[in-house]
Amino acid sequence: DNYLEEAFKMRNVLEEFESTKYGQSKPTILGLREHIFTGSVSSLAWFMSNQETSFVTIGQRVLANPLKVRFHYGHPDIFDRLFHITRGGISKASKTINLSEDIFSGFNSTMRGGNITHHEYMQVGKGRDMGMNQISSFEAKVANGNGEQTLSRDIYRLGRRFDFYRMLSFYFTTVGFYFSSMVTVLTVYVFLYGRLYLVLSGLEKSILLDPRIQENIEPLQNVLASQSVFQLGLLLVLPMVVEVGLEKGFRTALGEFIIMQLQLASVFFTFQLGTKTHYYGRTILHGGAKYIPTGRGFVVYHAKFAENYRMYSRSHFVKGLELLILLVVYLAYGRSYRTNSSLYLFVTFSIWFMVASWLFAPFIFNPSCFEWQKTVDDWTDWRKWMGNRGGI
Structure with a gap:
């Protein structure tokens, strides 16, 4: 859900692709924050929207800098199309292993030398689940996806090649939590x-x-x-x-x-x-x-x-x-x-x-x-x- 006043900032966000302030590699995925607008429906919707708000702001901010282990979480991110198309594409092959398909594109980007950032000056609206059964289905899906991630090669490769501190941050922000x-x-x-x-x-x-x-x-x-x-x-x-x-x-x-x-x-x-x-x-x-x-x-x-x-x-x-x-x-x-x-x-x-x-x-x-x-x-x-x- 895009807001008009946020759309004016699009040029500024796209300029970040050419920015040199991120070190040697230029950004390949630009993360944006979300504004969850379904908080006022019920108490459960409020809990979920609060939890999600803290994840898409404080959580992502710390993941992107200093931890350097932010991936793509199905949030309104902007992808560098050329980079991804020439490095295996965004979509993944298996609908079982890559159940959390969004985070795998982040894994892919990181493993092939990409750089994922996070920007808070622009936000995009999003609706969350509201009923108890809906929320539980969503949590079940994410937990299932994390189980599959634990067994996947991508996690193994990343874990092997990260330095010690990034490896720990990576563990605790993906499968370690579950x-x-x-x-x-x-x-x-x-x-x-x-x-x-x-x-x-x-x-x-x-x-x-x-x-x-x-x-x-x-x-x-x-x-x-x-x-x-x-x-x-x-x-x-x-x-x-x-x-x-x-x-x-x-x-x-x-x-x-x-x-x-x-x-x-x-x-x-x-x-x-x-x-x-x-x-x-x-x-x-x-x-x-x-x-x-x-x-x-x-x-x-x-x-x-x-x-x-x-x-x-x-x-x-x-x-x-x-x-x-x-x-x-x-x-x-x-x-x-x-x-x-x-x-x-x-x-x-x-x-x-x-x-x-x-x-x-x-x-x-x-x-x-x-x-x-x-x-x-x-x-x-x-x-x-x-x-x-x-x-x-």
């Missing part, structure tokens, strides 16, 4: 299953009765309690707050942050963490990523219960229930935190929070989910789906 999200969720599983083993085998009891352990138990528990505050995904919100602060002032940023928390932004982002982890892990294990059309229409409609269940059962509900059972068993049999019950709360609070958001987020963020008639319709629809006689 990989660390996956490790975060796996760690929760390992923690709970380990605890469960200790409790049910009676090992925990014997450890706690050991007099040498008794002296150190308080400081250890305090350390655990203090770090659990920071793992609630607060770090992911930081760039968002900083970006709004730079553009509209930090008082506004603080206000917006508080309003977002009241609109349950953290529940939503914790839910999306599950989406990313599930689809990324599944693609790495089994492959077979495919393009999911999200259809960025103007949708704010009530999704039926059966539809929500079919969409999230494998990725969220089953895993959430598994963690819930582990937590309940641990609560019933665990002895270690009985001495100081608030510490048990601190250590497992973030996991309880994750379980709750995985199980209930699709229904909380469903428009008119508390309307009685809609609930009745959902129930009949679900009964019809469950009691469907006949073939498959």
Whole structure:
């Protein structure tokens, strides 16, 4: 979506192709920032537009300079046509491996000696996804694409040929983010299953009765309690707050942050963490990523219960229930935190929070989910789906 006053700046942007201020190689892709205009539709659209705004401004700015690892992210970039046509073209061959087709043209450009920059004096409008299911489909598609990128040759070649600092920046700004999200969720599983083993085998009891352990138990528990505050995904919100602060002032940023928390932004982002982890892990294990059309229409409609269940059962509900059972068993049999019950709360609070958001987020963020008639319709629809006689 192009604005008239932005179109006047086009000449200035195109002059950047001839600019000598970028060192030996002239720019081959000029990045522009986006203006996401769909933020006012619903709270979810607002979260998404804020997150995306921080990515297309602060994120891209740092990626382009000093990190030098900006690629093409499907944003309104301007390509040097001659450079790309004579070096293998923009489009890629495989619709499975190159699912995130946009970033591969960036990889291509960088590997063949191109230079990708970022400019913020011109912006182009863009609409984002608005409904919960749309956003989840989009996140699933990106996570699938990242799984395929992890397995691709392009990443391998870039990783081999970058210098050490660019290599690290490159890792953390492409597949590393998804990989660390996956490790975060796996760690929760390992923690709970380990605890469960200790409790049910009676090992925990014997450890706690050991007099040498008794002296150190308080400081250890305090350390655990203090770090659990920071793992609630607060770090992911930081760039968002900083970006709004730079553009509209930090008082506004603080206000917006508080309003977002009241609109349950953290529940939503914790839910999306599950989406990313599930689809990324599944693609790495089994492959077979495919393009999911999200259809960025103007949708704010009530999704039926059966539809929500079919969409999230494998990725969220089953895993959430598994963690819930582990937590309940641990609560019933665990002895270690009985001495100081608030510490048990601190250590497992973030996991309880994750379980709750995985199980209930699709229904909380469903428009008119508390309307009685809609609930009745959902129930009949679900009964019809469950009691469907006949073939498959």
